[in-house]
Amino acid sequence: MTKKWTIGIFVVILIGIFAIPFLVNAGRVDGDPDVSLDTPQINALEVKECIEPTDYMRESHMVLLDEWRNSVVRDGNYEYRSQSGQIYEMSLDETCLGCHSNQADFCDKCHEYSSVDLYCWQCHGTIDEENPNAVIENGDDVLFTEKA
Amino acid sequence: MERRTFLKAAAAVGATSLLPVSAMAVSSAMASSGEDAQREEPGVVDTYDATPKQWGFVIDAKKIEELGVMDDMIGACNHAHNIPQTGDPKTEVKWIWAEPFENTFADMESEYMDEETLDRAYPVLCNHCDNPPCVRVCPTKATFKRSDGIVMMDPHRCIGCRFCMGGCPYGARSLNFFDPRLYLDEINPDYPTRTKGVVEKCTLCAERIDKGEIPLCVEASKGAVLFGDLNDPDSEVSRALKEAFFIRRRVSLGTGPNMYYIVSGGAENA
Numbered sequence: 001m002t003k004k005w006t007i008g009i010f011v012v013i014l015i016g017i018f019a020i021p022f023l024v025n026a027g028r029v030d031g032d033p034d035v036s037l038d039t040p041q042i043n044a045l046e047v048k049e050c051i052e053p054t055d056y057m058r059e060s061h062m063v064l065l066d067e068w069r070n071s072v073v074r075d076g077n078y079e080y081r082s083q084s085g086q087i088y089e090m091s092l093d094e095t096c097l098g099c100h101s102n103q104a105d106f107c108d109k110c111h112e113y114s115s116v117d118l119y120c121w122q123c124h125g126t127i128d129e130e131n132p133n134a135v136i137e138n139g140d141d142v143l144f145t146e147k148a
Numbered sequence: 149m150e151r152r153t154f155l156k157a158a159a160a161v162g163a164t165s166l167l168p169v170s171a172m173a174v175s176s177a178m179a180s181s182g183e184d185a186q187r188e189e190p191g192v193v194d195t196y197d198a199t200p201k202q203w204g205f206v207i208d209a210k211k212i213e214e215l216g217v218m219d220d221m222i223g224a225c226n227h228a229h230n231i232p233q234t235g236d237p238k239t240e241v242k243w244i245w246a247e248p249f250e251n252t253f254a255d256m257e258s259e260y261m262d263e264e265t266l267d268r269a270y271p272v273l274c275n276h277c278d279n280p281p282c283v284r285v286c287p288t289k290a291t292f293k294r295s296d297g298i299v300m301m302d303p304h305r306c307i308g309c310r311f312c313m314g315g316c317p318y319g320a321r322s323l324n325f326f327d328p329r330l331y332l333d334e335i336n337p338d339y340p341t342r343t344k345g346v347v348e349k350c351t352l353c354a355e356r357i358d359k360g361e362i363p364l365c366v367e368a369s370k371g372a373v374l375f376g377d378l379n380d381p382d383s384e385v386s387r388a389l390k391e392a393f394f395i396r397r398r399v400s401l402g403t404g405p406n407m408y409y410i411v412s413g414g415a416e417n418a
């Protein structure tokens with residue numbers, strides 16, 4: 001009898017532990033990330049469209065950027081022909097961030113939602129006008145001492 | 149069935165099954181050639197001029213001194229490429245900088261040399277070697293030699309091992325010990341900064357050369373530095389080298405440096 005009780009109690013505790021994430025998040029509604037296209041550059045456009053269709057960009061922008069990076073840095077090619085036949089300069093700083101100058105409200109929104117940790121901005125784009133030398137968090141790095 | 153009829157039938161079946169495939173191939177080839185005429189395939193456009201070249205400089209140090217353009221050359225590069233000024237020789241980042249004769253041409257220095265030549269500042273930078281030791285030692289191929297001779301750096305692949313810094317006999321490579329944005333007064337938004345823990349160096353303004361422009365330091369030198377293809381006998385640099393006596397840095401090491409220094413003012417002193 002006691003043995004059965006002990007087993008029963010621990011089964012309940014175990015189920016309780018496994019249920020914690022469900023209990024904690026019960027009733028919580030996380031909407032889709034709210035991506036903002038409200039930048040001066042995009043507002044100035046007559047036709048508000050990206051270099052490729054939105055669905056493609058949403059799914060495959062990372063593939064595109066990887067291809068661009070290798071083409072520019074390693075192969076010395078700078079031009080990209082989109083599916084519509086338009087030629088664009090392959091430049092993260094000028095072409096992409098030229099329009100999407102709102103990193104916090106555009107890039108970060110989805111990446112935070114999907115827990116993707118990026119470090120593009122350690123080098124590229126996003127210069128805070130008020131505080132141009134703001135350091136983007138770089139994680140812990142014991143090898144290098146910080147500026148005194 | 150007779151063997152003979154079986155073979156005939158098999159051949160007939162084989163031939164008919166091949167027909168549609170070949171017909172399709174022909175028709176698709178025709179269709180794609182028709183489309184090509186109207187519109188080219190989307191994707192990266194190959195604009196890189198892959199004809200083998202070897203870009204090089206012919207540097208007239210005396211003329212640089214006379215024109216007083218050394219600071220302009222270094223400043224233009226530092227600003228355009230977001231090169232941090234750490235103010236400490238142990239952590240400094242250098243693409244192009246000035247050194248006296250004894251540091252530039254250590255093996256040629258002599259106590260009998262005239263003081264003007266000894267004390268003059270010589271611009272030193274990556275030599276974009278024919279046989280670059282930094283490329284040989286890089287374990288990730290983060291640094292590589294392009295077909296036009298530029299020894300290029302891909303900071304995305306750099307793991308900061310610093311083998312290249314040990315390999316380079318010219319000290320032309322620097323490690324970012326800190327986030328470079330800490331040491332930049334003004335960031336040029338058109339050029340990326342680097343990040344802590346990657347090595348960087350002069351890229352011979354590859355991004356400008358690919359657009360048909362000349363490197364910034366050459367532009368700022370007001371003619372004291374010539375730039376061109378050393379493989380082309382009619383280029384400005386090749387012609388300048390025919391007319392003057394020149395020296396290069398640490399040639400005996402076999403790296404094949406492509407920065408040529410005219411030490412005493414050109415043809416008249418050669």
